[in-house]
Structures are given as C-alpha cells and as structure tokens.
Amino acid sequence: MLTLKNTLETDVLVIGGGIGGLCAAISAAQGGAKVIVLEKANSRRSGSGATGNDHFTCYYPKAHGNDMAPILKELLDSMLGLCHDTRLSVRFLERSISIADKWHEWGINMKPFGDDYVFMGHAFPNRPRIFLKYDGHNQKQVLTAQAKKAGAVILNHHPVLDLLRNDEGITGALALDMSGKEPSYTVVRAKKVIIATGAASRLYPPAGTPGWLFNTAFCPSCTGAAQAQSWRIGAKLVNMELPNRHAGPKYFSRAGKSTWIGVYRYPDGKLLGPFVTKATREVGDITCDVWNSAYSDVLMNGRGPAYIDCTGTGPEDMKFMRAGMISEGLGALLDYMDDKGIDPSKHGVEFMQYEPHLIGRGLEIDINGETSVHGLYAAGDMVGNFRSDISGAAVWGWMEGEHAAANLESGSLVEAEKSEWAQERMAYYDSFLTRPSGAHWKEAALGLQQIMGDYAAAGPHRVRSETLLCAGLKYLADLRRNAEANVKAANAHELLRAVEAFELMDNGEVIMHAARERKESRGMHQRSDYTFTNPLLSDKFLTVRKENGNVITEWRQRWSA
Template identity: 55%
Template sequence: MLNIHKTVDTDILIVGGGIGGLMASICAGEQGLSTIVAEKAHVRRSGSGATGNDHFLCFMPEIQNITLKEMINEMLAGQVGPWHDTQLTKVFLERTAEMVHRWHSWGIDMKPFGPDYVYMGHAFPDRPRMYIKYDGHNQKEILVKKAKEVGVAFLNHHPATDLLAENGRVSGAVLMNVKEDEPSFVLVRAKAVIMATGCSTRLYPSSMTPAMLFNSGFCPSCAGGMASAYRIGAKLVNMEYPYTHAGTKYFARCGKATWIGVYKYPDGRPIGPFVRKPTRELGDNTSDVWKSVFLDVMNNGTGPAYLDCSEASPEDLQFMRQGMVSEGLTSQLDYMDKEGIDPAHHAVEFGRYEPLLFGRGLEIDETGSTNIRGLYVAGDPIGNFRSGIAGAVTWGWISAEHASAYARDVQLSDKTLSDASIEQRLALYDKLLRRENGAPWQEFNIALQQLMNDYCPAAPRARSETLLRAGLKYMADLRAHALRDMAVPNSHMLMRGLEVLDLIDLGEAVMTAARERRETRVQHIRSDCPFTNISDGEKFITVELKEGKPVTAWRKRRML
C-alpha cells in the first residue's frame, strides 16, 4: 500500500517551475518567506517558455506615446482580449514595464538592438505596437539562478497529484516523487499555494500528427494541471472557448510572429489585407484576426497557406533567424539547415494547431486569488486573462506578492496531516500500479481526444445540444473505464495516467460550459443556436465542482 514518505512545511508552495512559477518563487523568496517549487520535470527546462521567447506585451507610454485606456482597447481588440476581465487587463498593464526593467537588470536582454526598447510584431499597420522584441534564449537559466539566490527550494520530478483544502482554504498538496520506478509521496503543508502549471495540452488530437501525443506547439507535459484546483472547489471560467495557435505545419513549433513574410495562396496572392511585403516591424498578423485561416483554406480547397519570405531583405532574414534563436526554435533551425530549407527561396507551409486550455481555466481576481482562500494562480492556467510570456511573468509576481501577504497572517493547519482524501487518493494510485492486466494510459488519452474532437469540436466545426449531451455521457463512461481498466507499471506512467484523469475532468468542464452557452460566439459555434446574443457578450460562464458534478453559473464580465 502506498503511503506518505515524508512531510514538509513551507510558507509558499508553487506548483510548476515554468516562467510564471519561477517569477512567483523569486518574489516570495525576496520577501523572506520559505518557498518550494514542485516541478514534474526539471526547472532548468520545463514549460512552454523553456527554450526562449521573443515578444513581450508591455505598456510603456513614454515609448508608445499612447494612454493606458488606448493600450487596453488595443489589447482587447487583438488576439487575447475577448476573454479578459478588463479589471485584470488594467492591473497587468500597469505592472508590465516594471517586469521588463527587472528582467533586463537580471541579464535577460530586453534591449537587443541598442539602448532603447523596441516594439515590433503582432501589429496592424498604423496601429499602436504592443510587443517589445527581446532575446529570451537564456530566460530560464537566469530565472532559476535568481530563484536559488533568494533561497527557493526546488523539488524536481515531483508533480503535485492533489491539492488539499479545509473549510474553503487551501492547506497543502500531495507530491509524487517520480525519480524511481516505485513512486513515493511527499505531503506539503503550506500556508498558500500558487498554481503555475501552464496550459493544458493533449485534450484534443494533434492537428499536425494525430498519432504523436507529444508533438505540440506548447509544453505537452502541462496536461490537466489545473484539475487539482478544480477538485477542491476552485472555479473555472471561459472553458467553452477553444484556444488554437498556429505555426509551421507538422513541425509544431510556434513563433509565427518571429517570421518575416507574407501569408499567401499557392498562386502567390496574399491571403490577408494587412501587409503586401515582408516587414519586421509588423509581421503578418492575418492569423491573429482570422483564427481559422489555415484550416479554412484547406477545407475550401484554396490552400495550402504558405509564408513567403522571399521578398525580405538579407538583413531581415538574418534578423528573423536570430529571432528564432531568441524564441527557442533552434531545433527547427537545425532541421531546416539539414534539409536545405532556405526561407529566401522556399515558402513554408503553416497550419493551425489543436485546441488547448490556454487563457481558459481558473478564475482569479485582481490579486491573482481564486475563490479558495490561499490559492493563487500565475500564467497560462488563468481563465479570465491571457497574454503569453508577459502574463506569466507579471501574474507570477502579482500572485506571489499577495500570497506572501496572506501567508504572514495564517498558520499551517494541523488537520492537513489527517486529511481523509489523502488515503483515498493513494488507494486509487496503488490500484492503478498493482493492476496486472489493463490498458496503458495512452489508450485513454487517445479516446479522450477522439471524444473531444467528435462531440465538442473547435470552429469552424459546430457543436450542438445533441452532440454535447452524447459527449458528456461518453466522457463519464471513459472515466469509469479508465478507473477500472488503466494499468501503470511505474511512477512515470502513473504520472501520465493521472494527467489523463485530470484531462477527463477538464474535458467534462469544457463540454458542460459549451452546452450552457446557447449561442454562437467567436470560436464557439452552435448549429442549433446560430445567433449571437448581444447581452451575453458581457457575461462569462463559470464551472464549479459540487458533490462531484460540474455546475455552471453566469456572471457579468468585470469591466472598468
């Protein structure tokens, strides 16, 4: 029988050692609080920002020459805005310049072109620029070093399997040590917990290579991280809206704004109206506006869509290559060099990636807090805000500021040591490990992806009451089969199996929210509700687990 191997006490527990988690840990460590980062992989190379980034959304009015209101409006009109509570947008923007200055002072080059910050990419002609172009190839290395300097403790290869709570307050977590074949478990008592587990992938089949579960444009190991918060009562929001990214086809690497070219049809006509010649200042943001463009041109027979860089100058092509290094796309560069793919002469096909939970997830307020006291969120798992690397950095810092203040005023709970849910969950894990004749976790993950793709698809395909009702029934069946039939031979496979169970919980929440939103809006298309309800545009749907069942509620969007 599995049991708790040891117990550890800390002021702040941070679940996830990506960019958001590291920023939170540095902030808490600088304030003198004992801080532990629990990471399922290794903090040196984990999360979607592991190998770099090169665009940082930031408000600097002295450079941009715009007001805060204008910046908010520009952000809400772009690719990230429709799912924001604008109160959070304001709080975020007011802190972004501080974060950029902080990063530059630590040694992450936010000014790679000279003495000033430079805005470029993800922009419309004649509109304000929102993104600073920077060199983030070493951002992970520097943040890990900084966290160590302020006394942060790392528990690498220790995924958090469960959060613990009592009376509406988080009290700790159970971590699983996956360094050995036989798992061991650590009980962490914490005054506050910050969830920074990244986006949730592997919910839908890979649109590029469906047979390859881990070929994703984002970190494929972040699967289901927010489910442990959901299970203790944290609210989810905006789950009905799928998020899809885009990039080079089949290679599944993001960084589309790093490319300097023009999206074109096979006959050479530009697809979008925004740029006609390659420009490093703008990029081609057609896919930021026309979300399903790469899929649409394939479906209507006018594709494929190619990014044509042949008219870019040699200087811009070299600039683009360096940007790919900053973005962490070195594996793609190596492949292109090996295969003789030269953007100066070869157009590169782009495609839309599969839906994932990114900027859809846990609901927070202006402090980064959830509805569970002491539970905060940083970065990609936030459901009512999204802004990529800048969001991870800024909300990591904000959440840690408030979590640290909260932790100073509370005590560790003695009841955590006797929490009945620990024994129940460990009994489940033991059953999965000891089962001799069962199916591997991959079968259930693939079945989950098929259900989501068939019964709760992303636009341009439609959803309906009948599809979603059937999908929810099948999702319950899949959970029952997984609990009954899944077999995992070691700790690593147990980790993957638990990710699938988490994803099933989240998939059920997605379907439940999609069923509740009886209208067509953005990428949520209902064939049985084809019209858009104007009044519902300023309302968000939350999903909360009550007595083991997902329950929806409507609330007003929090506007300024």
C-alpha cells in the same frame, strides 16, 4: 507500493517551475516567505517557455506615452484579448514594465538591439506596438537561478497530483516524488499556494499528425493540471468553453508564428490578408492573428493551401528572423530546415491551424490573483479571465508572490496529509501501480482525444450541439470509469502519463458542461442548435464549478476597469 515519505511545511507553495511559478517564487521569497516550488520536470528547461520566447507584452510609458488606454485597446484587440476582465488587464499593464526591468537586470536580454526596449511583431500597421521583442533563450535558467538566490527551494521531478484544502481554504498539495529510483509521495503543507502549471495540450487529436500525441505547439507535459486539480476541490473555472487554436508550420507543430517575417499567400501568389504587402521586423503580416481560421478555411474551400512567403523580406530582416527563432526556442525547427535544405528565402512554408488547446481559459482570479478557494492563487496560461502568455505569467506570478507573502497571517498550517481527501487520492494513484496487469495509459489518452474531437469539436467547420455534448459527457464518463478500473502503470513515468490523461478528462468534462450552457455561437464555439451570436452575452463570462458533486454554471458580468 507508493507511500508518503516526506511531509514538508512552507509559507508559500508554488506548483510548477515555469515562468509564472518562478516569478512567484522569487517575489514571495523576497517578501520574506519560506517558499517551496514543486516542479514536474526540471525548472531550468520545463514548460512552454523551456527553450525560449521572444515577445513580452507590456506597457512602457516612455515609448507608448502616459495614456495607457491605446495600449489596453491594443491588448484587447490582439489574439490574446478575447477573455479579459479588463480590471485585471489594467493592473497587469501597470506593473508589466517593472518585470521587464527585473528580467533584464537578472540577465535575460530584454534590450537586444541597444540601450532601450524595442517593440515589434504581432502588430497592425500604424497602430501602437505592444510586444517587447527580447531574447529569451536563457530565461528558464536565469529565473531558476534567481529563485534559488532569493531562497526558494525547488524540488524538481515532483509533479503535483492533487490540491488539498479544508473548509477555510487551501492547505497544501500532494506530489509524486519521481526524483529517485523508487517513487513515493510528498505532501507539502502550506499557508498559501500559487498554482502555475501552464496550458492544456493534448486534449484533442493533433490536427496535423493524428496519433502522435506529443507533436504539439505548446509543451505537451502541460495537461491542464491546475484546471483539473482546482475543479476537483471546488474552484471556479471560467471561459473553458471558448476554444483557442494556434497556428504554425504544417506537420511540425511549434508555437512562434509571429517570429516568421513574411506574408501569407495562396498557391498562386495572391495575398491572404489585406494588412501588408511586404513584411518587416516591425510590422509582419497579422492576417492569421485576426483571421484565426484562415489556414483551415482555405483547405475547406479548396483555394489553399496557404503559405508563408518570406522571399520579399530583406536580407537584414531575414538574419533578424533567424536570430529571433533562436530567442524563441525554435532551434529544433532551424536545425531541421538546415538539414533538409528548406530555406525561407527560397521556399514557401505551408502553415496550418493546430488542434484546440486551453490557454487563457481556466481558473478565475481576482485582482490579487487569488482564485475562489481562499489562499489559492493562479498565474499563467491556466488563468481563464486574463491572458498574456509569457509576460502574463511573469507579471501575475510576481504580484501573487508579493500578495501571498504579505498575507501569510490569513493562512495556517494544518496536517493536510491526514485529510480524508489526501488519503483517498493516495490510495487512488497507488492502484494504478499495484494492480497486476491492465490497459496502457495511451489507450485512455487516445480515448479522450477521440471523444473531444467528435463530441466537443471546435470550429471552423465543426459544430457542437446539445445532443452531441450530452453524448460526449456520457461517453467520457464511460471511458473514465473503464480507465480508472483498468489502467496499469509499470513505473512512475507511466503513472505520470496516466495522471495527465485523467487531468485532461477533467478538463474535457468541464469544457463540455460549459459548452452546453453557452447557448450561442461565438468564435470557434459553434453551436448547430444556436447558430447566432447573442449580444446579451458579449460582456458576460461563464463560470463553472463543482459543489457536492453537482456541476454549477453561472453567468456574470465582465469586470470593467
């Protein structure tokens, strides 16, 4: 049986020791706050940035000039740009280079090519380049060490199960302590909470390898925890219905497509896109950033498959690409290619579009990074009105840590563990461990993927509609009810996987509610009953929240700069 063994108090609680969480922890601690980080695994190697990254979006006046406008345009035109409140993008750009400076000072090599920052990759020919190329292979170790040095306490193997709040705002969080042999609960009472749990992988059947739940481009332990937990306590989510799909090597799912330096070709050698005929380290082939559905389209129309061809890339750039793959954390992919004799200077590698996941869709934040729940901030991939992946997490995490530490007087410490909600949730999770027998978590996880794939499908070539979405919501509720009554966890590991399955169900539910309300087609949100794109919605965002058990969807104007 799970019991509450530890009740801790802190000024600022950070949930998730990824890039956003660690940067928030460092700045809050440097701002004088007492900081605890609750991390699901180990912050030295957790999350989508676990083993590296190589592109850090930022605005560097020395390289870009004093006018930020062209850089803002580039960001909004990029694959990151669909769901931005421009006010947040500007604030991010203003602070971005100062965070790159700090990272470099701490020991993450942001200048691997000499004395200054170099920008390349994900770029259009003859346009400003906004992606700082860096070597992030050690980023998690460096940020972990800095957080500890600043005085933050990191509790590894403490996944957060639920957020706790009262009428005034956030009061803390309930976590599962899986660090020892016997799991138990830990509650952290906090004046401010910064949630930074990353993307939501594993919502849809893996596009390449159905049934292989963990073959995902982004970290599969990122399961939309922030969206689910915040949704349960009434926070506002935004843009949840607009699907995002990443692309990369076929059947070996991995983010980092822009680290490959090559051009995309049809089987007969014709180029897929119009942008470049030869790729270099500075300007690669941006076709699949722009024509996001390319790899699916060419399969559906029979002209494919599509390959990345690096054979026209010069030998120096090929060496550079290999080094970049190590910086990006693609070591397993390189080892595999070496082992199997797959050589990008001789072979075309087929690329594919991966299944939809949530990144840059989720919690609505304000100009300080605070959500609609007072005292609860969100940083990173689970923010819904801003997206810039690694640098977005780093810069917003930093700014939110600063803001939280400077505004501690507006939060207070309460006995959060005694709330009805905390007691209810502790009994709820315990039921999965204590029931004598039952279903395996994987049945619930696969059930969700089946329903999402059939009733909340993302384009291209797949549609949503009022009838499909309503059916999906009904089936999801059935699945949840059955799973809650039957899933049996044999140990803490299985309990965590079950918790993740339920988090993903919350995300799926929100996606379907929002998708019903968006009565138009836009991007990969394709409605068979509303096939047009409505220009009246172009500058509007759709928010969703739950109030007294009712789902409330609201449209609002996009926040301009």
